[in-house]
């Protein structure tokens with residue numbers, strides 16, 4: 001353990017030298033190291049945001065984009081992915097300042113593009129369960145819109161189905177507050193949580209976002225094809241928009257078009273890009 005602790009301290013560089021109790025497990029040391037990286041990145045401007053386009057399945061044009069947080073690389077080393085650091089940010093509470101930073105940065109960038117004359121489209125920002133449960137969240141959204149001047153119609157919040165269903169009564173109250181502000185709400189990773197249909201109707205999100213796990217094996221997997229077409233139908237009957245995430249192939253896109261899916265997002269169109277590289281997608285026809 002002492003060797004491992006030294007290795008971790010060194011791997012962070014001199015600047016980040018830190019002590020570990022010899023009794024800490026390898027996993028605890030890893031988490032402490034990631035937590036410290038998050039803290040330092042928050043203080044020193046070490047985060048950035050990438051943007052991934054959402055495309056109209058019929059128009060084949062940009063109709064929105066999702067903001068995805070990234071750690072900037074340090075000393076040329078590949079940074080940790082959000083899949084690794086978001087859970088640790090959640091457990092440590094750092095997700096609250098981090099989430100607020102992403103929200104403000106995404107709103108600022110979207111407003112800047114609108115000011116520069118690009119076609120206005122909504123930016124979608126992911127909301128963690130920890131932010132969702134906080135009583136301050138609606139005020140944080142209001143403040144981000146106010147300080148950046150972004151019209152609420154151009155902000156969409158992605159909240160996972162699991163988060164909503166685990167905090168349902170609070171979720172409905174928050175949803176009403178967000179609707180009053182005028183922002184959109186999408187249910188992310190839809191199909192992986194456990195919605196009851198009556199709760200889904202009561203929550204009344206604007207958009208269902210079909211989880212990538214159902215898209216991956218389309219159109220060949222019969223179960224996934226049935227689930228995907230059923231979610232599309234459900235969204236239509238509830239008067240909600242439907243987005244497919246993780247679209248990687250022409251065949252998947254053709255299936256989605258045939259079944260009336262409104263929007264698609266995935267590597268088939270583009271990976272998440274830096275703001276600078278994203279600008280080229282505004283005029284693009286896929």
Ligand code: C2E
Nearest residue numbers: 068069082083086102126127128246247248266267268272
């Ligand atoms: P998510 O919100 O479901 O985001 C979609 C993830 O799928 C992104 O991974 C994106 O890069 C990836 N993706 C997009 N298209 C494709 C595709 O065609 N194929 C495959 N295999 N993957 C695709 P990323 O950026 O690593 O983010 C992972 C998760 O981390 C997100 O899932 C979200 O839950 C969380 N996350 C990312 N940024 C934020 C953030 O700013 N705040 C919060 N709370 N969570 C975030």
Ligand code: MG
Nearest residue numbers: 066126158188
């Ligand atoms: Mg998302």
Ligand code: MG
Nearest residue numbers: 188189209245
């Ligand atoms: Mg998702």
Ligand code: MG
Nearest residue numbers: 189211212245
């Ligand atoms: Mg997902």
